[in-house]
Amino acid sequence: xxxxxxxxxxxxxxxxxxxxxxxxxxxxxxxxxxxxxxxxxxxxxxxxxxxxxxxxxxxxxxxxxxxxxxxxxxxxxxxxxxxxxxxxxxxxxxxxxxxxxxxxxxxxxxxxxxxxxxxxxxxxxxxxxxxxxxxxxxxxxxxxxxxxxxxxxxxxxxxxxxxxxxxxxxxxxxxxxxxxxxxxxxxxxxxxxxxxxxxxxxxxxxxxxxxxxxxxxxxxxxxxxxxxxxxxxxxxxxx
Amino acid sequence: xxxxxxxxxxxxxxxxxxxxxxxxxxxxxxxxxxxxxxxxxxxxxxxxxxxxxxxxxxxxxxxxxxxxxxxxxxxxxxxxxxxxxxxxxxxxxxxxxxxxxxxxxxxxxxxxxxxxxxxxxxxxxxxxxxxxxxxxxxxxxxxxxxxxxxxxxxxxxxxxxxxxxxxxxxxxxxxxxxxxxxxxxxxxxxxxxxxxxxxxxxxxxxxxxxxxxxxxxxxxxx
Numbered sequence: 001x002x003x004x005x006x007x008x009x010x011x012x013x014x015x016x017x018x019x020x021x022x023x024x025x026x027x028x029x030x031x032x033x034x035x036x037x038x039x040x041x042x043x044x045x046x047x048x049x050x051x052x053x054x055x056x057x058x059x060x061x062x063x064x065x066x067x068x069x070x071x072x073x074x075x076x077x078x079x080x081x082x083x084x085x086x087x088x089x090x091x092x093x094x095x096x097x098x099x100x101x102x103x104x105x106x107x108x109x110x111x112x113x114x115x116x117x118x119x120x121x122x123x124x125x126x127x128x129x130x131x132x133x134x135x136x137x138x139x140x141x142x143x144x145x146x147x148x149x150x151x152x153x154x155x156x157x158x159x160x161x162x163x164x165x166x167x168x169x170x171x172x173x174x175x176x177x178x179x180x181x182x183x184x185x186x187x188x189x190x191x192x193x194x195x196x197x198x199x200x201x202x203x204x205x206x207x208x209x210x211x212x213x214x215x216x217x218x219x220x221x222x223x224x225x226x227x228x229x230x231x232x233x234x235x236x237x238x239x
Numbered sequence: 240x241x242x243x244x245x246x247x248x249x250x251x252x253x254x255x256x257x258x259x260x261x262x263x264x265x266x267x268x269x270x271x272x273x274x275x276x277x278x279x280x281x282x283x284x285x286x287x288x289x290x291x292x293x294x295x296x297x298x299x300x301x302x303x304x305x306x307x308x309x310x311x312x313x314x315x316x317x318x319x320x321x322x323x324x325x326x327x328x329x330x331x332x333x334x335x336x337x338x339x340x341x342x343x344x345x346x347x348x349x350x351x352x353x354x355x356x357x358x359x360x361x362x363x364x365x366x367x368x369x370x371x372x373x374x375x376x377x378x379x380x381x382x383x384x385x386x387x388x389x390x391x392x393x394x395x396x397x398x399x400x401x402x403x404x405x406x407x408x409x410x411x412x413x414x415x416x417x418x419x420x421x422x423x424x425x426x427x428x429x430x431x432x433x434x435x436x437x438x439x440x441x442x443x444x445x446x447x448x449x450x451x452x453x454x455x456x457x458x459x460x461x
Contacts, residue, residue, distance in 0.1 A: 027311030036262045037313050115355075118323060120363040121254075121316040127356045169404045190351035190378075190405070 004060040004148065005180040010140055012052045017132040019045060025128045041125055048111075048129050053104035055183035056141045058097050060148060060205065066096040073202065078174055080202075083166030089212070090157055093204030097145045097156070098175055102183050102198035103133045130197040138199045145203055155209045161201035162191070175200055241284060244293040247275040247325065251297025251367075254317030256324045262317065276325040286332035287339070290369065294325050298367050298453075305450045315450060316360065319367035326366070340371040341460050345387045346397040347379030349412055352405035357429055361397065364449035368457065381415040388420050395456065398442070400429040410440040417441065424459075428452065 019041060023033045026041075033041075066075045068090035073080045075096055082090075090096075107130055114123035142159055149156045163169035172191040176182075186194045193200065249255075250272040253263050257273035270278075272294075279289045301318045304310035332338040344365060348358050355377045362372050373391055375383055384396060396416060400406040406429060413425045426444045427437050437445035446452035 026313055034263075036264055040262070040313075112355075115359050119320065120360060121313055121320060124312065124316055124356060124360060163402055163404055169402060188351075188353065188378075192351070192353050192402075194353070196353060 002062065003180065005058070006144070007055070007057045007181040007183070008141075008144065010054050010056070010137070012049050012054060012133075015052075015054065015133055015136040015140060017045075017129070017136050022125070022128050022132055025131075026125065040121065041129075044122060044125050045129055048107065048126060048133070051104070051106045051110040052130075052133055053106060054101070054133075054137050054140075055104065056099065056101040056137060056144075057179055057181040057183055058099035058141065058145060059178060059180050060097045060145065061095055063095045063154075063206075066093060066204075068093060068204070076178065078178065080171055080174060081168065082160065082171075085165040086160045086167055089160070090202075090204035090209070092208040093157065093206040095154065095205040097149075097203045097205060098178050098201070099141055099145070099159075099203070100176065100179055100183060100185055100193075100198065100200040101134070101137050101141055102185050102193070102195050103130060103137060104197075105184070105195040107133075107197055108195045134197040134199055142203065145205075149205050154205045154207060156211060157204035157209050158211050159201045159203050161199060172200060175202070241279070241282075241292075243275055243279050243282065244284065244289065244296075246270075247272060247279060247289070247293035248297040248300070250275060251294055251318055251321045251325065252300045254314065254321050256317075256321045272321040272325040273328075276328040280328055286329050286337050289325075290329060290338050294322055295369060298322055302368075302450045302454060305448070306454070312360065312448070315364055319363040322367035323363070341369045341457065343371045343373065343391050343394040344397055344456070345373045345375060345384065345391060345394045346399065347375035347384065348377040348399045348401075349405055349408040350378060350380050351408055352400050352402055353377045354399075354401035357401065358397075358399035361399070361428060361449040361452060364453050365456070368453040370453075370456065381412045384412060384416055385419050388416065388423060392420075394423075396423060396425045397452075398425065398427045400427075401431070403431045406431055406436070409442065413440050413442050426452065 022041060061075060068087040071081060071084045071087050073082045073087055073090060111123060111126035111130055114126060146156050162172045170191045172187055176187060185198050253266060255263060255266045255271040257271040260271055261267055276289060298318060301310055301314055305315055329338055346358055346362055348355055362374055366372050373387055375387055388394060398409050398412055400409055409427055416423050416425055424443045427442045428446050432445055434445045
């Protein structure tokens with residue numbers, strides 16, 4: 001099996017986002033959003049569809065090319081210092097899919113434009129909508145990778161990205177060097193992606209690997225925002 | 240209190256920007272912060288009175304609701320938008336000295352980080368609370384903060400970061416600011432931050448939302 005590289009441009013209609021989750025992010029956790037804000041959210045959601053141009057690329061490396069141990073993932077003689085959390089989750093893999101995806105630069109321009117015209121509310125909600133679409137596109141991509149893995153009788157892991165679980169975002173340069181196609185995502189000197197609503201990462205593949213849902217208890221990063229969100233939820237439930 | 244000032248404070252609290260604004264639905268077709276501020280000025284109500292008795296009052300009310308969990312970030316933002324529409328009319332009075340900002344704060348997203356949504360939200364709320372905000376943008380080096388402090392001596396500083404990796408730059412920036420301008424108050428905010436992190440890097444305060452930051456700042460200048 002050679003390296004399998006693919007590029008897709010799924011239609012925005014192939015992606016689904018849950019506007020209830022956006023409401024939740026806006027703070028309305030108990031179905032208590034007002035009609036005014038729900039109308040603004042709905043309008044921005046429909047407007048956003050015009051500016052979202054999804055693109056995904058991935059490369060699946062053949063069995064035997066990848067391994068994970070002691071805080072590192074090795075692929076094609078390149079070592080990623082992912083940290084022990086990720087390498088621990090991927091230790092049973094023997095192949096890997098690397099990916100990058102974006103909802104496009106037009107969305108960035110559109111959503112940032114609201115600040116320039118003095119409408120921070122629209123900018124805030126548009127940003128949340130964009131994040132949901134980027135996550136939805138990542139789910140879409142994961143399904144494609146899972147399908148390919150299944151055809152080869154392989155299981156797949158959760159997806160892991162530089163910048164999370166102790167994997168430095170600076171390693172993104174190495175990750176991008178292994179992708180054979182591109183979606184026009186540029187990396188800054190500090191390895192941040194532009195357009196900003198982009199995701200990159202790896203998914204472990206192997207006969208004995210299974211997907212585990214993301215859990216904060218696999219990770220010991222004290223200041224992670226996902227941990228804080230969980231803590232905030234706990235505080236809210238207790239009060 | 241003048242009826243016009245009471246109406247204006249309600250417009251700010253509810254986020255009624257101008258007569259064309261469709262929100263809030265129950266105030267559709269009514270004059271908003273824009274028109275009422277102009278009217279107040281035409282009625283010779285002093286700018287400082289418009290600011291303190293109407294605009295700040297409106298922001299304070301929505302801020303209190305936010306603190307009680309009865310209002311959320313969108314409520315703060317729409318109120319800030321109405322407040323800013325009103326502030327446009329008061330600009331000449333700030334320039335003449337007839338009205339005064341509460342103080343000046345320099346803000347920026349730290350070096351290496353391009354995320355500006357959180358910083359911009361805080362900026363809007365602080366401006367709406369009467370602060371003069373100097374926005375340095377994103378990916379701001381320590382030197383840029385130092386240059387801004389040289390230009391605006393005595394300002395407070397607000398640092399923003401979204402990533403666990405870039406938040407580490409806050410430590411260097413805080414240190415450089417404190418070494419160059421001892422006594423400068425540096426505040427930090429952003430999704431991955433915590434009070435523990437703030438203490439660890441020697442910053443003067445961490446705030447998890449824009450309203451608690453605005454409230455704290457108002458408290459220290461009173």
